[in-house]
Amino acid sequence: MSQYTGPRKLKLLCISGSPRRGGNTDRLLNEAVAGAAGRGAQVKQVILADLDTAPCQHCDGCIQTGGRCVIEDDMQEIHQDLREFDRFILASPIFFMGVTAQAKTMIDRCQALWVIKYLMKLPIGLNKDVPRKGAFISVGGQNYSNLFQGSVATVKSWFKALDVDYTADLLVPGIENYNAITNHPTALKDAFTIGQQIVS
Ligand SMILES: Cc1cc2nc3c(=O)[nH]c(=O)nc-3n(C[C@H](O)[C@H](O)[C@H](O)COP(=O)(O)O)c2cc1C
Secondary structure (H helix, E strand, O other): OOOOOOOOOOEEEEEEOOOOOOOHHHHHHHHHHHHHHHOOOEEEEEEHHHOOOOOOOOOOHHHHOOOOOOOOOOHHHHHHHHHHOOEEEEEEEOEOOEOOHHHHHHHHHOHHHHHHHHHOOOOOOOOOOOOOEEEEEEEOOOOOOOOOHHHHHHHHHHHHHOOOEEEEEEEEOOOOOOOHHHHOOOHHHHHHHHHHHHOO
16 A cells, blocks of 8 residues: 655644633634635644643743743643644634733743744744744724734734744724624635635
8 A cells, every 4th residue: 555645734723712612713713724624734723721721930941941841731732733833823812902811821831932942043843844824813892993903913923933924814803792703794704714825
């Protein structure tokens, strides 16, 4: 039997930072997953609220170890995925003008990867031949003009530390209630398109 498995599929990591399962963020992320899967990508979904992830303690343990966080929880697998995957979507609602605690906890724990990049001067991506690209999906209940400003800055800073290009976002204001996104005229379709584009 042939051992040939065909060309390597692009690997997309989709991370949901919403604690409200099946809510607006999850629905948008599911559309993005469907869009990416339809283009043949290998997709893994991570629901942060289901995982055990402690906040960064700034203990500098990752400096002593050369980039391995000393907190043994589910972030260890996420760290590995963030190095192995090629494309990334983070989806988080706005909580008090920022990303959720679940999302920010995960982002802060990437200080260990920051150490690999900036102190050890090593590449973050383990698959050198494939460009690393990322997108951010967010919703919020209000319509403030600066509603997404802080979160976009945070995600851009995180992507930069991960050697990921911030290539797209979908930022949907005025989405408060559990099912609100289903009444939006374009957001679900736009999320599907982001999923297609991120693996193109
Ligand atoms: C703790 C908390 C803080 C929130 N803070 C904001 C906020 O600062 N601005 C805003 O527009 N919406 C805020 N919201 C509303 C959510 O962003 C909104 O309900 C969103 O649709 C939730 O997405 P989800 O269904 O994916 O959980 C907040 C909601 C919660 C629970």
